[in-house]
Amino acid sequence: MNEAQLAERVGAVRAFNRLYTGVIGVLDEGPADAEYSLPEARVLFELAHQDPLPVTDLRKRLDLDAGYASRLLARLESRGLIVRERSEEDARRQLVRPTAAGRDAFAVLNRRSTDQIGGLLRRFADEDQQRLLAAMHTIGDLVGDRRRDPALVLRPPRPGDLGWVVERHGALYAREYGFDARFEALVARAAAGFADRHDDPKQAFWIAELDGERVGSIGCQRGENDGTAQLRLLLLEPLARGHGVGKRLVTECVEFAKAHGYRAMELWTMSVLTAAHAIYRAAGFQLVEEEPHDGFGPALVQQFWRLEF
Numbered sequence: 001m002n003e004a005q006l007a008e009r010v011g012a013v014r015a016f017n018r019l020y021t022g023v024i025g026v027l028d029e030g031p032a033d034a035e036y037s038l039p040e041a042r043v044l045f046e047l048a049h050q051d052p053l054p055v056t057d058l059r060k061r062l063d064l065d066a067g068y069a070s071r072l073l074a075r076l077e078s079r080g081l082i083v084r085e086r087s088e089e090d091a092r093r094q095l096v097r098p099t100a101a102g103r104d105a106f107a108v109l110n111r112r113s114t115d116q117i118g119g120l121l122r123r124f125a126d127e128d129q130q131r132l133l134a135a136m137h138t139i140g141d142l143v144g145d146r147r148r149d150p151a152l153v154l155r156p157p158r159p160g161d162l163g164w165v166v167e168r169h170g171a172l173y174a175r176e177y178g179f180d181a182r183f184e185a186l187v188a189r190a191a192a193g194f195a196d197r198h199d200d201p202k203q204a205f206w207i208a209e210l211d212g213e214r215v216g217s218i219g220c221q222r223g224e225n226d227g228t229a230q231l232r233l234l235l236l237e238p239l240a241r242g243h244g245v246g247k248r249l250v251t252e253c254v255e256f257a258k259a260h261g262y263r264a265m266e267l268w269t270m271s272v273l274t275a276a277h278a279i280y281r282a283a284g285f286q287l288v289e290e291e292p293h294d295g296f297g298p299a300l301v302q303q304f305w306r307l308e309f
Contacts, residue, residue, distance in 0.1 A: 215240035
């Protein structure tokens with residue numbers, strides 16, 4: 001990335017910050033004309049979800065220095081919304097808890113916030129709401145504290161999933177390897193094959209999700225004879241790499257083929273897909289043939305792999 005590109009991207013982030021700040025000014029639990037300031041509302045929110053809460057933990061969550069936190073809690077205490085007390089387990093620790101009046105105040109703030117955010121969302125159609133929430137999830141994943149063990153789920157495809165598989169193959173392989181539209185067309189035909197034969201008991205397709213977000217796919221399909229299965233459409237989003245998603249998908253596919261009477265499994269790939277090759281080798285596949293291929297734009301080497309059961 002050169003300096004001009006960096007400057008352009010910095011400008012885009014600043015423009016988003018200005019827009020986001022304007023929206024948050026409307027949606028805050030504590031706008032300027034409200035009964036409670038935003039820091040006061042945030043304290044009541046934290047106490048509503050953990051009662052009692054150590055003051056040191058509250059300071060960390062809200063990124064408050066000791067002096068400001070003390071003054072803030074004193075104001076809330078003087079209004080009868082919280083009480084502070086010493087911990088019975090450790091007298092050096094101070095705990096804070098909401099009073100009945102504090103819980104009532106939070107209920108009002110929470111209802112107001114829900115109404116305001118609901119009003120914002122209702123401005124958009126359902127599809128646009130989903131786009132907005134997905135974008136928020138992406139920002140949170142990239143700049144927030146990432147989980148080290150996101151929940152991995154493999155599930156059958158739902159309406160729209162096979163279209164997503166086609167779109168993501170086309171976009172990722174064009175960006176990372178320079179494949180042209182002919183590759184996306186090939187993937188579309190393969191995906192259509194799964195859809196057309198969705199009731200075939202000897203084929204299956206899986207979508208991988210990490211924390212509810214689609215990140216990968218794979219399919220098992222009949223080969224040229226009934227004794228051989230084909231592994232098709234293995235896909236891994238960049239954010240899924242390093243979480244064992246590819247290994248889990250291939251393992252699931254191979255075990256399905258074994259359980260449904262196939263004696264072998266074959267797959268077709270390209271030599272540039274070295275990360276996938278490591279997964280195939282770990283599952284027991286062996287490279288049996290390779291030859292030049294120029295059907296997707298750049299000069300490639302196509303490979304055929306096989307696993308005997």
